[in-house]
Amino acid sequence: DVKVTQSSRYLVKRTGEKVFLECVQDMDHENMFWYRQDPGLGLRLIYFSYDVKMKEKGDIPEGYSVSREKKERFSLILESASTNQTSMYLCASSLSSPREETQYFGPGTRLLVL
Amino acid sequence: DAKTTQPPSMDCAEGRAANLPCNHSTISGNEYVYWYRQIHSQGPQYIIHGLKNNETNEMASLIITEDRKSSTLILPHATLRDTAVYYCIVNNAGNMLTFGGGTRLMVKP
Numbered sequence: 398d399v400k401v402t403q404s405s406r407y408l409v410k411r412t413g414e415k416v417f418l419e420c421v422q423d424m425d426h427e428n429m430f431w432y433r434q435d436p437g438l439g440l441r442l443i444y445f446s447y448d449v450k451m452k453e454k455g456d457i458p459e460g461y462s463v464s465r466e467k468k469e470r471f472s473l474i475l476e477s478a479s480t481n482q483t484s485m486y487l488c489a490s491s492l493s494s495p496r497e498e499t500q501y502f503g504p505g506t507r508l509l510v511l
Numbered sequence: 512d513a514k515t516t517q518p519p520s521m522d523c524a525e526g527r528a529a530n531l532p533c534n535h536s537t538i539s540g541n542e543y544v545y546w547y548r549q550i551h552s553q554g555p556q557y558i559i560h561g562l563k564n565n566e567t568n569e570m571a572s573l574i575i576t577e578d579r580k581s582s583t584l585i586l587p588h589a590t591l592r593d594t595a596v597y598y599c600i601v602n603n604a605g606n607m608l609t610f611g612g613g614t615r616l617m618v619k620p
Contacts, residue, residue, distance in 0.1 A: 401554075430607075441611045447542075455607065487554050489608075499545070500608055502554035 400424070401503035403488055404426045416475040418506050420488030427493040429471035430500065431455075431463065433484040441488065445472055447493070469474045515599045520615040523593075529586040531597030531614050536580040542603045544575060546584045547610070548595040555598065555610070558584065589618045 404419035420429065430445040432455075442455030444463040453462050460482060466470045471490075475482055486506045491498040516534040523529040535544065545560040559573045560565055561582075566573045572585040586593055598613040 402563060416523075435594070438613070440608070442571050445607070456594075476603075489554075496541070496603065498602075499557055501557055505552070505554045 401488055401490055401501050403486075403503040403506050404506060405506050407507050407509075409511065410475075410478050411467075411511055412479060414478050414510075416478050416508065416510075418473040418475075418508070420471045420473070420490075420503055421469055422471075422490040422501070423469065424490065424492070425468065425495065426490040426501075427468070428491045428498065428500075429465065430488045430489040430491075431461075431471065431473045432489065433457070434487055434505075435484050438511055448476075478508075480510050482508065483510045484508060515601060517599055517611065517614045518598075519612060520617070522617050522619055523586075523589045524558050524606050525591060525618055526588055527619050528538045529589040529593065529616060529618070530535075531584040531599075532581065533583070533618065534581045535599070538579050539603075542571065543573055544579075544582050544600045545600045545602060545608075546571070547598045547600065548571065548593075549598070549613070550592075550595045558597075591618050591620065594618045607612075 401422045410416050432440045434440050441457050441463050446452050446465040462474045485492045488503040489500040491500045515589040543560050544560040549555045559571050561573045575582045596613040596615050598610050
């Protein structure tokens with residue numbers, strides 16, 4: 398079974414703090430993704446990575462950065478947390494394929510910024 | 512990605528089959544149909560996917576019409592733990608998943 402784990406299920410931070418969200422997958426997947434999920438807005442892609450040290454902006458990258466130093470680990474960084482970054486953050490991974498890519502998700506991190 | 516249309520909510524009696532429909536009339540030839548579900552406060556869980564043929568795994572069956580414009584996810588014996596929001600997505604490699612509103616399935620005792 399594919400396993401995607403996220404470092405925290407719940408996190409409370411203060412405005413202006415630097416926040417690190419870690420994601421690890423154990424299936425040797427090339428692709429990793431960070432989404433946020435908000436009521437009424439569905440899942441929105443923040444950043445993704447197709448390989449180590451590679452990153453691509455998604456639909457809403459502002460206020461975020463990412464790091465992929467090892468294949469199995471993809472980190473999301475909030476340089477200076479703001480209240481509008483309160484959300485559910487979801488990490489996913491997938492195997493590269495020319496035809497279809499099933500994404501497997503972690504359990505999510507619910508972040509509250511005060 | 513093609514847009515999908517799903518009913519916003521459905522009820523199902525425990526132990527009965529749950530049939531969740533999805534319309535994807537603008538699907539293109541190389542797009543797969545994926546189903547995920549999300550139980551409250553958890554990450555989306557992959558269920559099944561298919562291209563043209565019907566598919567079955569330990570969780571569910573996927574029936575895709577011959578013209579590929581619609582599909583049905585079947586949970587053969589729904590349990591209370593199957594209560595979740597079910598998302599139907601059409602996608603191909605290299606594109607990002609787009610989750611719509613989904614169907615909120617309530618399994619009742």
